[in-house]
Amino acid sequence: MEKVLTLLSFGDQGWGDELLQGAMVTISVALATLPFGLTLGLLIALASRSKSRWISGFATLYTTVFRGVPELLTLYIIYFGGQILIQRLWSGLGFEGSLSISPFLAGMVALGLVLAAFSSEVWVGALNSIHIGQREGAAALGLSRGQAFRLVVFPQLMRVALPGLGNNWMVLLKETSLVSVITLHDIMFIATRANVSTKEPFIFFSAALALYFFFSLLSAWGIGRMETRLNRGYVR
């Protein structure tokens, strides 16, 4: 027991502070991905409702591809593909040496593309639930289209979409564990490194699991609070 505490303590002896730094990286990746993925997802959802068959066809293709390909594979394709692309551009412009893509950016883009595909389904369902009369009423009051979306449609949209988007967030939080394979120093990366140097995998992967579980419970609680707040105008 004393050994466990020493290994997980803060400072030179233990890995506690390193693990907490890893947790910060995990949360940063997830938080950085969220706005990018959700905005892209909303755009894809609006595209899938477009009258143009090309635009709605693109949205269908996008969601099919990114919902069907393993996240790990998407991550590798973005990371290595981005690497090769940037290198070609760099050499093509006549510069020497090598340029590398940051793992954080690659992880954020890959996870964001996947999140966009999954969240677009949630957005579509929520958009369908809003009666056309809401937009018409807003127009009759003299609101512009942008104002109508921001002041009338969006608040109602969020109320319907939140449970689904909350699920998307929980999935995203767990998927961030994959960025450790492209050398981002998240919880999993630190736990693996601690395992290599101390040969105590059971302790460190248990600690990692506990950290993830804590964040999941915290998120579930936070999402529940947000749902209550968004539903405050409705009688159950």
Added chain:
Amino acid sequence: MSWCELPGYWLGLEVLERYGCRMADGLVITMQLVAISSLLGFFLAVGLALLRLRGPRPVRWAIAGYTTFFRGTPLLCQLFLIYYGLGTFRLFWQDVGLWWFFRDPLYCCLLAFTINTAAYQAEILRGSLQALPKGQIEAARALGMRPVAIFIKVEMPQALIIGLRPLGNELITMIKVSAIASLVTLFDLMGATRLAFARSFDLSIYLVAALIYLALVEIVRRIWNQMEARLTRHMVLR
């Protein structure tokens, strides 16, 4: 030339020609992993869902804890804990004669995937069983059916109609998530692809793998549509 080199030959992709056979072997392992763990997970989930709904209170709490924990943490971390973490208790496993199991990455993957998907499937089945109207069970009881018969002939067929789509989504998630087996030295489809890329630095092999995974998912989707049509053939839906 063996058959598995042909797709690469036809497409003119040298990497795929050279590593086609390894990719085919990997595909078989991926399919085995997903099929076995999903099926075992399903049977486990039926029991868990039943106990979660009708078991004694401490059992219900324990199962609620189990599903919350395994759905709230990444599968990658669970897999590493089982493969690397439990692997450290080598002497203990040798004593109880289970070392052959925890030494093999394939068995560890199967174990991790099974307990993970069981947690998800149990929640799906619990929701489906709860959604059934109470009158169904009461009517079956009034007909003098035994509890086991009621469960198999009345409850499960109806619960499966409700739970079929989510269960299909879970199977698709398992296909995708099985790619992490490659991170514990297993040469599944993803593992074979990583090997091919590491040796050739040809990115197109990743795109080929993506297409294979997409095809797998599409096949499952179509089978599921067929199953849904069959399970709901007595209902007027269209």
